[in-house]
Amino acid sequence: MVNQRMLQYGSVRSAIRDLSEYGNKRRAEIGRHDVFDYSLGNPSIPAPDKVAEELKLLAETVDPVALHGYTSAAGDVNVRKKMIRDINIRYETDLTVDDIYLTCGAASSLAITLNALTEPGDEFVAIAPFFAEYKVFTEAAGAKFVICEADTEHFMIDFDHLEEAVNENTKGIIINYPNNPTGVIPDKQCLESLAAFLEYVSKSYGHPVFLISDEPYRELNYEYKYLPYFTNLYAHTIVCYSFSKALSLPGERIGYVVVSNKFDGHEDVYAAVCGAGRAMGYVCAPSTMQRVVSQCMNVSADLEIYKKNRDILYNSLKQMGYDCTYPDGAFYLFVKSPLESADEFSELAKKYELLIVPSDSFGINGYVRLAYCVPTEMIERSLPAFQALKEEADKIIADRKH
Amino acid sequence: MVNQRMLQYGSVRSAIRDLSEYGNKRRAEIGRHDVFDYSLGNPSIPAPDKVAEELKLLAETVDPVALHGYTSAAGDVNVRKKMIRDINIRYETDLTVDDIYLTCGAASSLAITLNALTEPGDEFVAIAPFFAEYKVFTEAAGAKFVICEADTEHFMIDFDHLEEAVNENTKGIIINYPNNPTGVIPDKQCLESLAAFLEYVSKSYGHPVFLISDEPYRELNYEYKYLPYFTNLYAHTIVCYSFSKALSLPGERIGYVVVSNKFDGHEDVYAAVCGAGRAMGYVCAPSTMQRVVSQCMNVSADLEIYKKNRDILYNSLKQMGYDCTYPDGAFYLFVKSPLESADEFSELAKKYELLIVPSDSFGINGYVRLAYCVPTEMIERSLPAFQALKEEADKIIADRKH
Numbered sequence: 001m002v003n004q005r006m007l008q009y010g011s012v013r014s015a016i017r018d019l020s021e022y023g024n025k026r027r028a029e030i031g032r033h034d035v036f037d038y039s040l041g042n043p044s045i046p047a048p049d050k051v052a053e054e055l056k057l058l059a060e061t062v063d064p065v066a067l068h069g070y071t072s073a074a075g076d077v078n079v080r081k082k083m084i085r086d087i088n089i090r091y092e093t094d095l096t097v098d099d100i101y102l103t104c105g106a107a108s109s110l111a112i113t114l115n116a117l118t119e120p121g122d123e124f125v126a127i128a129p130f131f132a133e134y135k136v137f138t139e140a141a142g143a144k145f146v147i148c149e150a151d152t153e154h155f156m157i158d159f160d161h162l163e164e165a166v167n168e169n170t171k172g173i174i175i176n177y178p179n180n181p182t183g184v185i186p187d188k189q190c191l192e193s194l195a196a197f198l199e200y201v202s203k204s205y206g207h208p209v210f211l212i213s214d215e216p217y218r219e220l221n222y223e224y225k226y227l228p229y230f231t232n233l234y235a236h237t238i239v240c241y242s243f244s245k246a247l248s249l250p251g252e253r254i255g256y257v258v259v260s261n262k263f264d265g266h267e268d269v270y271a272a273v274c275g276a277g278r279a280m281g282y283v284c285a286p287s288t289m290q291r292v293v294s295q296c297m298n299v300s301a302d303l304e305i306y307k308k309n310r311d312i313l314y315n316s317l318k319q320m321g322y323d324c325t326y327p328d329g330a331f332y333l334f335v336k337s338p339l340e341s342a343d344e345f346s347e348l349a350k351k352y353e354l355l356i357v358p359s360d361s362f363g364i365n366g367y368v369r370l371a372y373c374v375p376t377e378m379i380e381r382s383l384p385a386f387q388a389l390k391e392e393a394d395k396i397i398a399d400r401k402h
Numbered sequence: 403m404v405n406q407r408m409l410q411y412g413s414v415r416s417a418i419r420d421l422s423e424y425g426n427k428r429r430a431e432i433g434r435h436d437v438f439d440y441s442l443g444n445p446s447i448p449a450p451d452k453v454a455e456e457l458k459l460l461a462e463t464v465d466p467v468a469l470h471g472y473t474s475a476a477g478d479v480n481v482r483k484k485m486i487r488d489i490n491i492r493y494e495t496d497l498t499v500d501d502i503y504l505t506c507g508a509a510s511s512l513a514i515t516l517n518a519l520t521e522p523g524d525e526f527v528a529i530a531p532f533f534a535e536y537k538v539f540t541e542a543a544g545a546k547f548v549i550c551e552a553d554t555e556h557f558m559i560d561f562d563h564l565e566e567a568v569n570e571n572t573k574g575i576i577i578n579y580p581n582n583p584t585g586v587i588p589d590k591q592c593l594e595s596l597a598a599f600l601e602y603v604s605k606s607y608g609h610p611v612f613l614i615s616d617e618p619y620r621e622l623n624y625e626y627k628y629l630p631y632f633t634n635l636y637a638h639t640i641v642c643y644s645f646s647k648a649l650s651l652p653g654e655r656i657g658y659v660v661v662s663n664k665f666d667g668h669e670d671v672y673a674a675v676c677g678a679g680r681a682m683g684y685v686c687a688p689s690t691m692q693r694v695v696s697q698c699m700n701v702s703a704d705l706e707i708y709k710k711n712r713d714i715l716y717n718s719l720k721q722m723g724y725d726c727t728y729p730d731g732a733f734y735l736f737v738k739s740p741l742e743s744a745d746e747f748s749e750l751a752k753k754y755e756l757l758i759v760p761s762d763s764f765g766i767n768g769y770v771r772l773a774y775c776v777p778t779e780m781i782e783r784s785l786p787a788f789q790a791l792k793e794e795a796d797k798i799i800a801d802r803k804h
Contacts, residue, residue: 001610001667002674006518010677011670046466055690059457064448068651104506104655104684111683116408133680140681208403249470251689253506265403268413272404275412278535279542281513282506286688287653288457 009136015361016040016132019346023355030353036382038370039355041180041331045306045373047248048299054292067291071284073274075102075256079294083256086297091229099261101273102285104253106216106242107133108277110174113212113238113257114141115280116272122171124212127157128363129334131180131214143171150364155179155325155334156186157194166201172210172238173198177227178217181362181369182334183310183327188226195234208236208263215239216255217330219246219300222307225328231260238269243293245331248301254289306331309372309379316383320390331373334359337366338393345393352385411538417763418442418534421748425757432755438784440772441757443582443733447708447775449650450701456694469693473686475676477504477658481696485658488699493631501663503675504687506655508618508644509535510679512576515614515640515659516543517682518674524573526614529559530765531736533582533616545573552766557581557727557736558588559596568603574612574640575600579629580619583764583771584736585712585729590628597636610638610665617641618657619732621648621702624709627730633662640671645695647733650703656691708733711774711781718785722792733775736761739768740795747795754787 013021019039026035058067074080080097087093087100103109114124114137122143126134128150138145148165151158166173175194177185186194194211202209213230218241221227230237242255259270284290313333317324323336335356337345342358346368349356359367372379415423421441428437460469476482482499489495489502505511516526516539524545528536530552540547550567553560568575577596579587588596596613604611615632620643623629632639644657661672686692715735719726725738737758739747744760748770751758761769774781 002518002671003520003678006674006677006681007670008677009681010518010673010675010679042472044467047470051470052461052466055461056458059454059461064454064650065446068449068453068653070444070652104688107685108683111681116404116412118405136681137683248466250472251470251686253685253688268409269404271412272408273412275408275410276405277412279408279411279513279538280682281510281539283509283655284653286506286655286691288691289688 005140009140014132016357019355019357022350026353035353035355036378036385037355038372038374039357041371041373043245043248043250043301043373044375045248045301045303048296048301050296050299051247051249051292054295055288058288058291067288069287071287071290073278073284074100075285076287076290079290082294082297087229087258091232093229093231095231095258095261099259099266099270101257101259101270101277102290103255103257103277104282104285105244105250105255106214106240107137108253108282109240109242109255109257110134110212110214111137111141112273112276112280112282113240114138114143115276116269117171117210118143119171121169123167123169124172124174125162125165125170126174126363127162129155129179129181129359129367130174130363131176132361134174144169146170147363152364155182155184156190159193159197162197166209168205170201170205170209172212174212174214176214178220178327178329180217180330181332181359182325183330183332184325185221185225185227185328191228191233198234198236202236211237213237213239216242216245220303220306220331221329222310223328231258231262235260235262246300246303247293247296249289249293252286252289254285254293305376306373309374309376312376312379313370313372317386320387322386322390331371333370333372335368335370337368338390339396340366342366342368348393349389352389354382354385354389407542411542416534418759421757421759424752428755437755437757438780438787439757440774440776441759443773443775445647445650445652445703445775446777447650447703447705450698450703452698452701453649453651453694456697457690460690460693469690471689473689473692475680475686476502477687478689478692481692484696484699489631489660493634495631495633497633497660497663501661501668501672503659503661503672503679504692505657505659505679506684506687507646507652507657508616508642509539510655510684511642511644511657511659512536512614512616513539513543514675514678514682514684515642516540516545517678518671519573519612520545521573523571525569525571526574526576527564527567527572528576528765529564531557531581531583531761531769532576532765533578534763536576546571548572549765554766557584557586558592561595561599564599568611570607572603572607572611574614576614576616578616580622580729580731582619582732583734583761584727585732585734586727587623587627587629587730593630593635600636600638604638613639615639615641618644618647622705622708622733623731624712625730633660633664637662637664648702648705649695649698651691651695654688654691656687656695707778708775711776711778714778714781715772715774719788722789724788724792733773735772735774737770737772739770740792741798742768744768744770750795751791754791756784756787756791
């Protein structure tokens with residue numbers, strides 16, 4: 001009666017959702033205070049005050065027919081002008097209003113981009129670990145989803161694995177830095193090698209291999225580590241951006257696609273993005289929120305709170321003997337599961353009311369992800385639980401050795 | 403380099419967009435006052451004051467983390483409760499919060515529904531004349547788009563044509579009442595016959611044929627003509643609703659899908675809708691606007707203005723000798739082109755600065771659509787132009803007869 005793939009997407013809950021629902025249940029049972037829920041990447045800090053101010057100002061001063069009316073499919077032209085001006089100044093690009101297409105957030109940016117690019121037989125490569133929805137978006141667009149195995153040493157890019165993953169059918173590579181679930185931003189050399197690799201394979205296969213950069217966490221870069229605007233590094237780049245995290249507006253669904261203007265035929269790629277948006281029922285990005293974010297390009301939520309959370313959690317868990325990846329940004333800590341099975345470890349953690357996501361759905365086994373976009377005091381209160389969990393895991397390992 | 407269908411959707415402008423762009427050009431050339439632009443179905447009356455009041459109230463009083471945070475994929479549960487309560491009271495349905503899925507407007511409701519339902523080989527039938535984007539949404543979902551030829555007498559449904567259009571591959575029929583582009587609401591007998599027809603073909607083919615009701619204009623029903631909530635008329639119904647027109651919020655992208663709960667397996671259809679939304683990158687409907695519309699279920703924009711516009715335009719054009727279809731609702735007037743070619747007539751109209759859309763893209767030739775969601779005074783000022791246009795058209799016809 002229905003499309004079986006869509007039924008599956010709508011019926012099979014992700015590990016993250018499952019754990020989060022378990023958290024709701026536990027909170028109802030034992031109280032909010034005693035559940036240490038690290039399951040969801042849901043921003044916990046408020047939007048900057050300017051968001052509420054702009055909302056009120058727009059509601060009070062702008063003609064509602066203009067404020068709530070359809071904008072151009074690509075977004076209001078004045079909003080796009082403001083955004084492009086900001087991007088060009090910030091990243092030394094020379095983009096125009098005809099290179100940016102406003103969307104309902106990074107998820108829609110990605111889904112639209114993948115639908116715009118996919119021709120029969122196409123494959124897209126994601127570098128593990130990756131945000132699990134990439135597989136859903138890619139397969140729904142009709143392309144094959146290919147995993148490039150993780151660099152488990154630094155969680156940057158293992159180019160031997162990347163070479164194995166790429167072939168003549170590869171249409172693009174999806175990257176996501178700062179990364180969900182590791183928080184890592186690869187170093188400059190790694191990113192430049194990626195650009196060189198893409199140049200090389202594009203030439204070898206006689207067609208461009210696109211770099212699709214998923215950037216909801218761009219501003220969550222705590223030590224201001226080198227993170228280029230990728231159109232400057234590699235011509236065939238498409239940037240999928242969201243304001244969700246920088247401005248703490250995840251529910252408002254506002255972001256953009258930027259198609260680099262540095263390659264021949266970029267106008268066609270942009271047109272295909274517009275066409276895919278149209279065909280998928282995206283008429284325009286929400287009109288009031290377009291204006292709000294365009295007025296908030298130079299403010300952000302108080303991201304220092306996440307940095308503080310990171311420092312406390314990372315340092316404490318390291319001290320307890322956990323094997324943690326240092327997160328340059330985003331709001332995730334990726335921890336090697338002391339037990340061989342991350343599922344078992346995640347289950348064990350529930351005993352201590354710690355909700356941590358096993359890594360399987362991120363394309364790698366044996367790790368857990370902790371989303372630290374939570375109140376700092378919750379992190380502090382949870383530390384004894386992590387200590388006890390580690391001790392129990394160590395005991396299990398020791399017992400099993402005997 | 404890109405998907406050719408998406409490139410085409412993004413490159414080939416619709417007749418409506420083309421004409422609207424021409425209007426922008428003419429306004430720049432001769433001034434806003436002298437262009438009579440009937441091209442776009444863009445609401446011209448302001449949102450009710452309560453929208454601005456609610457926006458301000460929410461911005462002032464609600465914790466921004468809650469206000470701007472992710473909601474459930476189907477929409478905030480309290481918002482869904484409010485909407486369902488309103489629908490159940492208004493239409494005597496017994497829907498639950500698990501039958502409604504909030505969307506980014508009617509276009510996304512339709513695109514999501516078509517993606518949820520489509521299995522290989524499926525066909526969807528639209529009854530001409532129809533909103534041109536149905537073809538785009540249907541084909542992008544991977545189904546075949548089939549046109550049921552128009553009932554040119556009453557613009558209701560010609561069941562002989564419908565029988566021709568339907569076969570064992572038909573998954574659903576898309577209806578849209580009040581209709582874009584005619585404004586017609588079929589009479590009760592016609593709608594009941596449609597339900598009976600659907601029961602019959604579903605039984606004949608051994609699988610349900612869905613009724614997909616696209617309802618952005620439901621409240622624009624000027625004489626309160628009988629218009630059932632279609633789940634009450636036919637079990638296998640999916641309602642695609644938008645708040646765009648009733649509340650004059652087209653740019654905000656907010657609407658819903660309701661899956662009837664009156665048939666076996668409705669839970670699977672609802673799950674597939676959720677799955678399609680997910681796979682197409684719709685994470686949730688815009689969170690603040692979810693709350694705003696749920697507080698505005700019992701208000702509407704001042705729709706009487708459209709009724710006044712309809713009366714002036716319909717009566718005046720009838721008096722001039724135009725052959726017009728009486729619009730029960732929506733904000734469109736469908737007029738038979740005096741010239742055989744509606745394209746030629748639409749071109750001729752430009753001479754009088756009248757921008758009216760030829761009907762070809764609505765699945766029927768020989769008509770023009772006038773969107774009267776415009777200032778009343780523009781309609782009044784445009785009447786001499788319509789008179790002159792009619793006279794010139796009559797003269798052309800007379801000349802050609804000789």
